Amino acid sequence: MRREDQWAVGVDLGGTKVEVAQVAEGGQLRRRVRRPTNVNAGPSIVKEDILVAIRSLLEKEDTKPLGIGVGVAGQVDPKMGVVRFAPNLGWQNVPLQEDLSQASGLPVVVLNDVRAATWGEWLYGAGQGSHDLVCLFVGTGIGGGVVSAGRILNGYNNSAGELGHITIDLSGPLCTCGNRGCLEAFAGGWAIARQAQDAVASDPIAGNHLFKLANGQSTSITAETVSRAAQAGDPLARQLIDRAVEALIAGSVSLVHAFNPHHLIFGGGVTEGQPELVERIAQGVYRRALKVAAASLQILPAKLGGDAGVIGAAAFAIRLFTHPSPASTL
Amino acid sequence: MRREDQWAVGVDLGGTKVEVAQVAEGGQLRRRVRRPTNVNAGPSIVKEDILVAIRSLLEKEDTKPLGIGVGVAGQVDPKMGVVRFAPNLGWQNVPLQEDLSQASGLPVVVLNDVRAATWGEWLYGAGQGSHDLVCLFVGTGIGGGVVSAGRILNGYNNSAGELGHITIDLSGPLCTCGNRGCLEAFAGGWAIARQAQDAVASDPIAGNHLFKLANGQSTSITAETVSRAAQAGDPLARQLIDRAVEALIAGSVSLVHAFNPHHLIFGGGVTEGQPELVERIAQGVYRRALKVAAASLQILPAKLGGDAGVIGAAAFAIRLFTHPSPASTL
Numbered sequence: 001m002r003r004e005d006q007w008a009v010g011v012d013l014g015g016t017k018v019e020v021a022q023v024a025e026g027g028q029l030r031r032r033v034r035r036p037t038n039v040n041a042g043p044s045i046v047k048e049d050i051l052v053a054i055r056s057l058l059e060k061e062d063t064k065p066l067g068i069g070v071g072v073a074g075q076v077d078p079k080m081g082v083v084r085f086a087p088n089l090g091w092q093n094v095p096l097q098e099d100l101s102q103a104s105g106l107p108v109v110v111l112n113d114v115r116a117a118t119w120g121e122w123l124y125g126a127g128q129g130s131h132d133l134v135c136l137f138v139g140t141g142i143g144g145g146v147v148s149a150g151r152i153l154n155g156y157n158n159s160a161g162e163l164g165h166i167t168i169d170l171s172g173p174l175c176t177c178g179n180r181g182c183l184e185a186f187a188g189g190w191a192i193a194r195q196a197q198d199a200v201a202s203d204p205i206a207g208n209h210l211f212k213l214a215n216g217q218s219t220s221i222t223a224e225t226v227s228r229a230a231q232a233g234d235p236l237a238r239q240l241i242d243r244a245v246e247a248l249i250a251g252s253v254s255l256v257h258a259f260n261p262h263h264l265i266f267g268g269g270v271t272e273g274q275p276e277l278v279e280r281i282a283q284g285v286y287r288r289a290l291k292v293a294a295a296s297l298q299i300l301p302a303k304l305g306g307d308a309g310v311i312g313a314a315a316f317a318i319r320l321f322t323h324p325s326p327a328s329t330l
Numbered sequence: 331m332r333r334e335d336q337w338a339v340g341v342d343l344g345g346t347k348v349e350v351a352q353v354a355e356g357g358q359l360r361r362r363v364r365r366p367t368n369v370n371a372g373p374s375i376v377k378e379d380i381l382v383a384i385r386s387l388l389e390k391e392d393t394k395p396l397g398i399g400v401g402v403a404g405q406v407d408p409k410m411g412v413v414r415f416a417p418n419l420g421w422q423n424v425p426l427q428e429d430l431s432q433a434s435g436l437p438v439v440v441l442n443d444v445r446a447a448t449w450g451e452w453l454y455g456a457g458q459g460s461h462d463l464v465c466l467f468v469g470t471g472i473g474g475g476v477v478s479a480g481r482i483l484n485g486y487n488n489s490a491g492e493l494g495h496i497t498i499d500l501s502g503p504l505c506t507c508g509n510r511g512c513l514e515a516f517a518g519g520w521a522i523a524r525q526a527q528d529a530v531a532s533d534p535i536a537g538n539h540l541f542k543l544a545n546g547q548s549t550s551i552t553a554e555t556v557s558r559a560a561q562a563g564d565p566l567a568r569q570l571i572d573r574a575v576e577a578l579i580a581g582s583v584s585l586v587h588a589f590n591p592h593h594l595i596f597g598g599g600v601t602e603g604q605p606e607l608v609e610r611i612a613q614g615v616y617r618r619a620l621k622v623a624a625a626s627l628q629i630l631p632a633k634l635g636g637d638a639g640v641i642g643a644a645a646f647a648i649r650l651f652t653h654p655s656p657a658s659t660l
Contacts, residue, residue: 149483160589162590168499169498250500257496
């Protein structure tokens with residue numbers, strides 16, 4: 001078989017949707033099935049839904065996939081392939097790898113969804129060819145992944161890369177994690193939305209534009225509303241985005257000093273489709289970071305968008321099942 | 331030759347003193363020569379001083395060392411063994427490895443002094459046996475070193491671990507690096523001293539105890555003065571130490587979330603000999619960090635004290651010259 005004919009199934013399992021895709025060894029997403037996650041029905045039904053989607057992909061193909069890679073929004077035990085805790089799914093200790101493998105007859109690997117997206121951007125996205133990169137995914141929450149000297153960092157408990165919860169202001173606002181001043185509490189989508197809602201409530205005149213965009217319901221203001229208002233020139237929205245940018249600069253400086261990456265890659269909904277935001281962050285980082293740490297640093301927008309997770313999960317499966325590696329690289 | 335008979339020369343080259351020691355393969359520091367660094371005389375004289383010290387160690391031994399490891403307070407090109415920039419020595423682009431190797435006839439390796447101290451604590455100190463650790467050395471400045479999955483992180487430019495310059499308060503005080511709110515600008519010895527001097531100047535009554543300890547010269551107040559006054563119960567000094575502890579907690583939480591280490595080790599003059607400070611930091615970190623990242627975390631004082639650098643430099647030489655590794659592990 002030619003290398004380009006080899007493929008794997010990538011699964012991106014989140015609290016709102018499951019995406020199952022056929023991904024070629026070169027990283028091309030060939031076919032996909034997307035459906036809402038049937039969270040209320042429980043793990044067995046969700047697993048069955050995934051299997052149905054996988055079978056529908058297999059039917060259309062002459063060749064068997066190398067295996068299945070599943071990225072899950074939650075804590076994963078990578079060796080056992082067990083989903084330890086996935087709050088958005090309501091899962092605890094679900095043996096996803098074993099169940100999917102038995103039912104499909106294919107090798108399966110399970111990893112955290114942000115780790116999967118990092119594999120995607122590293123192998124096929126903005127980080128292709130890099131040996132030292134940090135991916136920062138700024139969505140509703142903020143997560144990250146780190147590659148150092150050509151290896152993904154997992155940490156002792158497989159929890160390295162909780163980059164949304166680095167402290168950027170030790171007396172800053174409360175975060176959902178219970179700590180204060182986390183990067184996410186400034187620049188995560190939920191934080192931008194909350195700051196906007198608070199600002200509109202406390203100054204309705206300045207908040208008028210945002211209020212209207214949210215159809216007169218200030219609790220409906222999201223980070224996207226703020227983003228649209230800022231692009232339209234609304235001063236309050238611009239202030240809110242400025243604050244998020246300052247936070248992302250401070251957090252990025254910490255990451256550059258901790259990891260000294262060659263590439264720092266921004267993905268996720270907050271910066272998606274806004275290369276000028278990434279450029280502003282980059283200028284701030286170059287200005288503030290130590291020269292030696294930033295000398296060869298490149299700061300780039302992610303390339304795979306929302307597909308990073310599903311492509312990365314498949315890419316990881318391809319890599320694992322063609323070149324089995326020591327457990328530490330899981 | 332028995333393994334315990336094997337040894338290397340460790341050199342710890344700083345701006346005020348050079349230390350040259352005989353270190354056994356088991357990490358024992360057997361003999362040492364210490365002398366002031368003749369900074370004004372220039373690199374050739376300093377190198378000659380190092381060679382004289384090395385020869386004096388060699389004369390007393392029947393066996394030849396495996397090699398020489400040199401830790402330098404500055405930026406090092408590890409492949410070439412060139413000291414790129416060492417501000418305290420006034421050195422730029424000094425080919426230390428080549429010169430020492432030619433003059434001594436022994437293999438030589440040069441690395442940054444904080445990296446060397448990390449090797450020391452990892453192989454023979456508080457981090458022995460760990461595969462995932464972060465060392466934070468809190469002295470006049472703050473530096474660090476990180477081991478992940480059994481490998482030291484170097485970063486793309488050999489600048490990983492600039493942990494004194496992670497941002498813990500994006501609108502915080504100016505740091506010597508030019509940025510604001512770095513961990514070092516709160517908890518480095520220079521920052522503690524400066525805060526104390528400012529506090530004494532602005533409130534001489536509260537500052538009376540510190541003022542007296544510094545013999546009536548507020549500019550003579552150092553971090554050590556503050557430490558002694560705090561231990562004696564002086565309220566102002568305690569406040570200053572509390573502020574440093576809070577900063578170290580915030581910085582440590584960031585490091586735990588970024589690297590998810592098994593061990594977080596505190597060395598350097600500010601915490602040296604004060605296990606209760608490390609314990610306070612630990613309690614704060616356990617309280618604030620994500621459960622999953624801190625679940626198996628141990629926070630410990632360093633074990634090798636001021637010898638970490640010289641032992642680590644020798645340990646690195648022993649490891650390198652008995653089991654040559656790929657360049658990436660330098």
